[in-house]
Amino acid sequence: MKFNSIKTLLIIILIIGLLSWALFPIFYSLIISLSGFELPTKFGFPKEITLSNYIEALKDKEVWNAAWNSVLIGFGATFISIFTSIPAAYAFSRSNNKLSNFLLYLFLFFRLFPWVALAFPIFYLMARFRLVDTYWGVSISHSVWIIPTSIWYLKGFFDMAPLELEESALVDGANPIQVLTRVVLPLVVPGLIAVSILAFIASYTEYLYSLILTRTHTTTLPVLMAGYLSEFKVEWRKISAISILSSIPMILFYSYTLSFMKRGTLTGVIKG
Amino acid sequence: MIIWILLLILLILSLLDVASAQRITISVTNRKGWRCTEGIKANLPKFEEATGIKVNWIDIPPGELTAKTLAELEAKTGAFDVIMASAEFDLAAYYPYLLPLDKYIIKKWGSVANFRKLISAQAAKAAVWEGKTYYIPFHGNAQFLIYRRALFEDPKERSAFKEKFGYELPAPPKTLKELIDVAVFFTRPDKNLWGLGIPLGGKYPQHFLEHVMLGAGIDVIDLNTGKPDFATGLKYRRAIEIASFLNDLVNKYKVIPPGAKTMGHVEMREIWKLGQLAMAFSWWGDHWDVLNSPEFVKAVGPVGSAPLPQWPGSPPSRRGGRMSIWSLGIVNTCKNPDAAWKFIEWFISEENLETEAKTSGAASHWIEVDKKSAEKGFLAKGLVESLPYSIPPRLGFVKQGPQLITAFIEEAQSMVVGASTPKQMVDKLLARFNEILK
Amino acid sequence: MKILRWQYTLFILPALLIMLIFFAYPVILIFYFSFLDYSIVRHTKEFIGLANYIKILQSNLFAQTAYNTFIWVLISTLLPLLLALVAALLTYERFLGYSIFRGLFSLPMIFIPSSTAILWALMYSEPFGLVNHLMDLLNLPRQIWLANPSTVLPAVSIANAWYGTPMSYLMILAGLESLSTEVLEASEVDGASYWQKVRYVILPMVYPVILLVGLLRLIDVIRSFALIWIMTQGGPGTASTTLPVATFKVSFLQYDYGIGSAWGVINVVITLIISIFILRRQRV
Numbered sequence: 001m002k003f004n005s006i007k008t009l010l011i012i013i014l015i016i017g018l019l020s021w022a023l024f025p026i027f028y029s030l031i032i033s034l035s036g037f038e039l040p041t042k043f044g045f046p047k048e049i050t051l052s053n054y055i056e057a058l059k060d061k062e063v064w065n066a067a068w069n070s071v072l073i074g075f076g077a078t079f080i081s082i083f084t085s086i087p088a089a090y091a092f093s094r095s096n097n098k099l100s101n102f103l104l105y106l107f108l109f110f111r112l113f114p115w116v117a118l119a120f121p122i123f124y125l126m127a128r129f130r131l132v133d134t135y136w137g138v139s140i141s142h143s144v145w146i147i148p149t150s151i152w153y154l155k156g157f158f159d160m161a162p163l164e165l166e167e168s169a170l171v172d173g174a175n176p177i178q179v180l181t182r183v184v185l186p187l188v189v190p191g192l193i194a195v196s197i198l199a200f201i202a203s204y205t206e207y208l209y210s211l212i213l214t215r216t217h218t219t220t221l222p223v224l225m226a227g228y229l230s231e232f233k234v235e236w237r238k239i240s241a242i243s244i245l246s247s248i249p250m251i252l253f254y255s256y257t258l259s260f261m262k263r264g265t266l267t268g269v270i271k272g
Numbered sequence: 273m274i275i276w277i278l279l280l281i282l283l284i285l286s287l288l289d290v291a292s293a294q295r296i297t298i299s300v301t302n303r304k305g306w307r308c309t310e311g312i313k314a315n316l317p318k319f320e321e322a323t324g325i326k327v328n329w330i331d332i333p334p335g336e337l338t339a340k341t342l343a344e345l346e347a348k349t350g351a352f353d354v355i356m357a358s359a360e361f362d363l364a365a366y367y368p369y370l371l372p373l374d375k376y377i378i379k380k381w382g383s384v385a386n387f388r389k390l391i392s393a394q395a396a397k398a399a400v401w402e403g404k405t406y407y408i409p410f411h412g413n414a415q416f417l418i419y420r421r422a423l424f425e426d427p428k429e430r431s432a433f434k435e436k437f438g439y440e441l442p443a444p445p446k447t448l449k450e451l452i453d454v455a456v457f458f459t460r461p462d463k464n465l466w467g468l469g470i471p472l473g474g475k476y477p478q479h480f481l482e483h484v485m486l487g488a489g490i491d492v493i494d495l496n497t498g499k500p501d502f503a504t505g506l507k508y509r510r511a512i513e514i515a516s517f518l519n520d521l522v523n524k525y526k527v528i529p530p531g532a533k534t535m536g537h538v539e540m541r542e543i544w545k546l547g548q549l550a551m552a553f554s555w556w557g558d559h560w561d562v563l564n565s566p567e568f569v570k571a572v573g574p575v576g577s578a579p580l581p582q583w584p585g586s587p588p589s590r591r592g593g594r595m596s597i598w599s600l601g602i603v604n605t606c607k608n609p610d611a612a613w614k615f616i617e618w619f620i621s622e623e624n625l626e627t628e629a630k631t632s633g634a635a636s637h638w639i640e641v642d643k644k645s646a647e648k649g650f651l652a653k654g655l656v657e658s659l660p661y662s663i664p665p666r667l668g669f670v671k672q673g674p675q676l677i678t679a680f681i682e683e684a685q686s687m688v689v690g691a692s693t694p695k696q697m698v699d700k701l702l703a704r705f706n707e708i709l710k
Numbered sequence: 711m712k713i714l715r716w717q718y719t720l721f722i723l724p725a726l727l728i729m730l731i732f733f734a735y736p737v738i739l740i741f742y743f744s745f746l747d748y749s750i751v752r753h754t755k756e757f758i759g760l761a762n763y764i765k766i767l768q769s770n771l772f773a774q775t776a777y778n779t780f781i782w783v784l785i786s787t788l789l790p791l792l793l794a795l796v797a798a799l800l801t802y803e804r805f806l807g808y809s810i811f812r813g814l815f816s817l818p819m820i821f822i823p824s825s826t827a828i829l830w831a832l833m834y835s836e837p838f839g840l841v842n843h844l845m846d847l848l849n850l851p852r853q854i855w856l857a858n859p860s861t862v863l864p865a866v867s868i869a870n871a872w873y874g875t876p877m878s879y880l881m882i883l884a885g886l887e888s889l890s891t892e893v894l895e896a897s898e899v900d901g902a903s904y905w906q907k908v909r910y911v912i913l914p915m916v917y918p919v920i921l922l923v924g925l926l927r928l929i930d931v932i933r934s935f936a937l938i939w940i941m942t943q944g945g946p947g948t949a950s951t952t953l954p955v956a957t958f959k960v961s962f963l964q965y966d967y968g969i970g971s972a973w974g975v976i977n978v979v980i981t982l983i984i985s986i987f988i989l990r991r992q993r994v
Contacts (some may be wrong), residue, residue: 007904011800015811018797022815025829025872028840079280084725091721098837100719103726110733112985116954117974120961121736121743127347144732147725176718200565206820207936212962214342215351216330226940227304229831230474235834235887243825250820257880258816266791335943339962346750365751365965464837474855474945531836533857670933672751675964686947691859 025063033240054243063242066224069135069247070204073220076139077203078196082147085195088147089154104155111148115208123212133215140208146199153198155193158184194256201253221246295610297326298353301341303403308598309354310444311631314708319618324610329361335474339675340364344602345369353606354615356362357407358397359664361673369493370601372404376613389433394664395637400599407599409637410620411628413557414595414653414662415471415483417451417580419673421442423458423550431455444551444578448517451551451581458550467527467576469543469552470518473534476554477518477684478677479594482665484514488583493676494665494706500705507699515687515694522688547572553580555596560633560652575655592662597637619683626650634660672708737847740978743824743971748958751965753966762972779932787865787928788873793871794878794921797952799908802886812883816876823873827940830869856942859949866938866950870931878923885919886912886987923990932981 020183036048057063092104122141123132131137157267163182170176185192207222225246228239302309304432316327330352332340337356342365344351357366372382384405395409423429425442433441437453445451455467470480485492485502488510494501502511522528528542537554545568546553556577561573562568583592600619602612618624625636629645633652636642648655667673667680680701687697690705747758766772797815801808821829833840834855842852855865889912897911935954938944944951944959951959957977961970 008727014796014800018793018800019811019814021762021793021872022818022875024840025833026817026821029829029832032838080728084728087721089723095718096718102452103719103722107729108989109724109945109982110729112929112982112989113737114954114957114974114977114981116933116957117740117937117977118733118736119958120967120974121739121968122732123343124469124739125732125736127344127349132344132349133351134346140728140732144728147729151725176721182720204912207823207940208958211336212343215332215344222822222824222936225822225828226936228337229335229824229828229940230333230943234840236835239828240832243828245819246822246825250822254816254820257819257877258813339965343962344748344966368753474943529837530854532851533854534835577984671753674751675749675966680961682945682947685945686859688947689857689859689946689949691947691949 014163029240029244033244035237039052039080053237054245057238057241057245058180062224063245064222066221066248068217069214069218070222072135073138073142073218074200074203074249075211076135077142077146078199080139081143081155081199082192082196084143085147085150085154086185086192087180088149090158092151093155093158095168107148107151111152115145118213122209126213131178131228132213133217135218138210138213138220139203141213142203142206144211145206146202149202150195150199153195154188161187172212182184197256201250204249282299283701287654295324295326296608297328298608298615299328299330299351300354300357300614300615301330301332301337301352303334303337303356306334308632309627310414310651311627312619315624317656319615323575323611323618324613325608325614327615338365340673341366348605350603350605351608352603353608354602356694357599357601359394359595359599359668361665361667361677363398363407363567363599363668363673364401364671365674366601367401367406369604370406371604371609372406373408373602374405377405380617385566388642390638392637392639392642392660395597395599398664398668399599406640407601408616408620409597410625411554411598412595412635412637412642413551413593414435414655414658415479415555415580415656416446416557416558416577416652417551417553418544418547418563418577418652418654419573421576422617424576431519434481446581448581448584449524452521452525452527455551456525459525459527461526465550466529467525467550468521468547469549469554470521470528470532471540471554472522472532473536473539473549474527474685474686475677475681476536477688479555480518480553480682481644481684482519482680483513483580484583484656485511486663486665487580487590488514488586489590490514492680493667493670493709495666495669498670498709500702500709502698503702510583511698512695515697519687519694522594523690525572529667544568545571549589556654557634558632560650560655561631563633577652579654579658589661590663592660595659595664597664599671670709675708676705679708736746737978740971741872743967744975746967746968746971748971749966760959760967762969763976766969766972766976771951774948775951775956778948778950781863782867782870782938782950782952783928783931785864786880786931787924789871789922790875790878791920793875794882794923797875797879798882798886802883804811812880815879816873816911819876819904821873823936824872824940825894827937830866830872833939834865857946859946862942862946862950866941869941870934870937874927874931877927878892878927881923882916882919885916885923889915921993926963929988932984 031046032051034051035046036052092100126137126141129137131140133235139244165183166179169179174182205222206220207226210223211219211226214220225239225243228235228242246261302313313329318327320326330495338361338560341355342362345366347357355366355370357363376382377387382388387405388399391399391409392412395412399405399407399409406415419433421443430441433454436457440449442454445454449487451468457467459464459467470476482492491501491509491512493499502508529548531543533541535543537556540552540554541559541562543549544563545616556563568575579592582588583637598615602609602616606612620636620638622641626636626645628634628636629641630648633650633655635645640653643650667676670676683692683697683701683704686692687694692700744762745757745759745780746755747761748755801811813966818826832838836842836852836854841855845852853861855861893911893915894907897907901909933954936956938950938952938955939958954977957970957973960973961967964970
């Protein structure tokens with residue numbers, strides 16, 4: 001394609017505009033988190049660049065506690081949802097009767113449900129089970145939302161796996177569980193990793209259920225950070241530092257999504 | 273496969289809550305980041321060492337405190353043993369879930385009457401429900417005015433003021449008219465100086481309105497009838513005037529920094545420190561030590577304090593406006609009420625209450641302690657002059673309190689940001705109150 | 711395809727069990743609660759039929775909430791879609807620095823909603839925020855973006871749009887890259903200009919992808935709660951109260967679980983009707 005100079009200029013302007021839209025908030029937050037004593041009330045760079053806000057954030061036991069909780073609950077939710085979704089997705093992929101079709105659509109229905117509507121009943125239920133402010137309770141509440149999505153994605157991967165190996169294993173007298181764990185799962189490992197990452201990230205970013213189901217013992221990062229905003233907006237420098245630090249695990253998701261793009265299969269996964 | 277099993281075991285182990293079951297543990301709620309209890313929190317190890325009782329100190333962000341406490345109490349989760357309640361809205365909502373403390377009070381002070389003599393009359397009223405005592409107060413506070421003394425004493429400013437308004441610059445203003453004059457005088461947006469800083473984000477417009485209304489003799493809710501008392505007549509007109517007063521400060525005189533609409537008092541304190549305010553009104557009892565710290569005095573000079581001028585034609589006995597009473601109570605599902613009582617006893621010990629006054633500047637409702645704190649200069653003049661003449665909001669004394677305050681906050685916010693006029697606000701407020709109280 | 715027998719349905723059991731206990735049962739509970747006068751501040755719990763629904767549908771709050779939800783969904787769906795489309799059209803030809811642009815433009819994705827809320831609350835804050843610094847540069851009056859009933863909803867929606875743009879961008883880009891190059895080359899041979907090519911060749915071809923991305927985003931946005939709650943709590947007044955925010959607020963700040971549950975049911979019905987309508991048309 002040929003570009004004349006005006007077009008090139010236009011495109012460059014557009015690119016700069018788009019990039020500033022995406023990057024300015026991050027850049028500004030970064031500047032604030034690196035600035036010294038005074039916040040700028042006029043446009044300009046801070047007089048003093050310092051890492052002290054990050055050090056202060058990293059010294060805060062509360063932040064570490066919340067980060068640890070987030071990661072633990074993330075693993076818990078991933079674990080629960082993956083280990084229940086694998087057999088379910090496999091069954092949905094391999095059986096084609098009315099019951100399983102009905103159940104499959106039921107799971108699609110779950111996926112569309114507005115989370116906030118169930119906030120109170122979930123709290124009520126967890127309180128009955130004595131699961132409020134426990135890692136299990138929060139993990140389960142997250143996995144309720146992750147399971148339907150995971151099943152949809154995993155079913156897609158199972159559908160793509162070839163059937164011949166399974167058939168021969170069944171003929172050899174292996175039972176269905178053996179077929180699943182020995183033959184089919186190794187074929188879908190990349191898909192499994194993808195779904196695990198998405199599950200972990202879904203739990204890591206979850207706010208609403210963490211808010212209502214945690215007190216202090218299991219407070220997660222999103223809840224802790226939202227709490228800062230409600231009352232202590234003066235600590236902009238520190239909370240900017242924390243919000244930047246909190247995105248470290250998200251780099252996993254980010255790089256994964258980008259690398260997925262290269263293979264051009266993203267839409268397939270998203271469509272589920 | 274083995275790796276999977278190991279992982280599984282590891283996960284289960286890590287998810288199990290390893291509770292230290294050997295020691296008696298009591299769980300205590302606290303408003304997270306509240307300067308008034310930070311000092312007491314720092315003293316906790318002493319208590320734990322002396323009694324062997326472990327304290328599980330649960331910090332809950334202020335905005336969620338009532339919602340979380342009520343939900344947990346209603347679900348009977350047993351998560352909290354000692355709860356913090358406030359006369360602003362939740363005394364009446366909590367007490368059905370609490371343990372009467374008369375037994376302990378009689379043991380400690382001989383009789384309930386003796387106990388009630390030790391605390392302020394308002395706190396004594398707030399402690400008793402249906403003839404039984406449920407609450408032990410530990411914190412008393414009121415909103416008051418602070419002003420930059422150096423600015424007010426500057427001869428140049430004084431002569432300029434006199435020239436413009438025809439009378440001496442009052443330090444501090446004694447009437448609302450003077451307050452407006454002084455605020456208008458010092459408001460210089462081009463120099464980033466504002467006359468009067470009132471935090472107006474979130475719940476704060478409601479705090480201001482209720483302060484002036486209570487000071488003007490409007491109870492908001494009449495406890496005898498259980499209905500709003502500003503529905504008709506003089507009080508209705510006065511409520512509209514008070515709402516208009518706030519509205520005028522924001523939109524007509526424009527003496528409040530525009531950013532105040534998203535601020536709380538912590539942020540307003542930072543604006544104060546930047547030297548952008550001549551006067552400010554809020555819960556300065558939470559920050560009195562900081563306002564007087566060398567860092568602040570170096571930045572903006574010494575600080576003076578005074579009560580907010582009262583609404584003209586109001587009963588002088590109410591000139592202090594709105595007071596807060598924060599108290600402790602024991603949840604009736606508590607497994608170790610004796611340990612919980614020991615904690616409360618320790619919490620309100622003279623040492624702790626003095627720490628509270630020293631590290632924040634708040635009073636305690638304990639008459640002797642407050643007298644000493646005032647003598648030692650821990651309390652602001654504005655607070656000492658306000659507190660005896662103020663009353664706690666009536667919303668805390670009706671069981672729908674938490675619901676009423678949500679409505680009040682919403683309507684006050686709407687007016688401050690210009691979504692409704694003062695009259696509309698008062699009318700809407702009355703309609704919503706009547707609906708809730710029906 | 712059908713090599714497995716009905717027994718495999720048993721494999722679904724663990725997932726189904728969790729969903730029944732922690733999903734289906736709460737769903738039943740909200741329907742049940744929505745017919746009760748259930749308030750923990752008034753200590754009531756009695757059956758009152760449809761009164762809660764009637765109260766909500768008659769209230770001003772419902773009309774305002776519906777309007778707010780519409781604006782919120784509109785801005786936070788269309789804006790990212792538009793920006794993502796422009797960015798995708800600019801970049802699918804893999805110019806020099808393509809992967810750098812893609813990486814940087816997708817960067818907002820690495821934040822969690824709470825961080826996004828903090829980032830944008832800082833952007834909008836007065837006197838420290840960047841948005842107001844920019845207003846100074848443009849000689850426009852400073853605004854209190856999050857405390858002005860007419861700007862709060864667009865402001866929060868823009869924050870949400872910022873957060874949602876990268877995902878829309880990557881999906882549209884994937885759609886564009888999967889187009890067959892032959893048609894594009896053919897159009898170039900025909901001497902079509904760049905705009906003609908975009909208008910008559912590319913857009914019609916990626917239209918299904920754009921629609922899909924937009925609709926998936928819509929389904930997400932209509933349910934989303936975290937960002938708006940953290941930034942404004944539905945305020946000032948009720949100026950930024952959307953359907954999920956109202957549902958949460960009535961339950962947890964007005965302590966009225968009966969009406970809160972009725973809000974929840976209304977929320978569910980509206981969301982599901984829209985989602986199912988969309989998905990049936992789209993056959994996703």
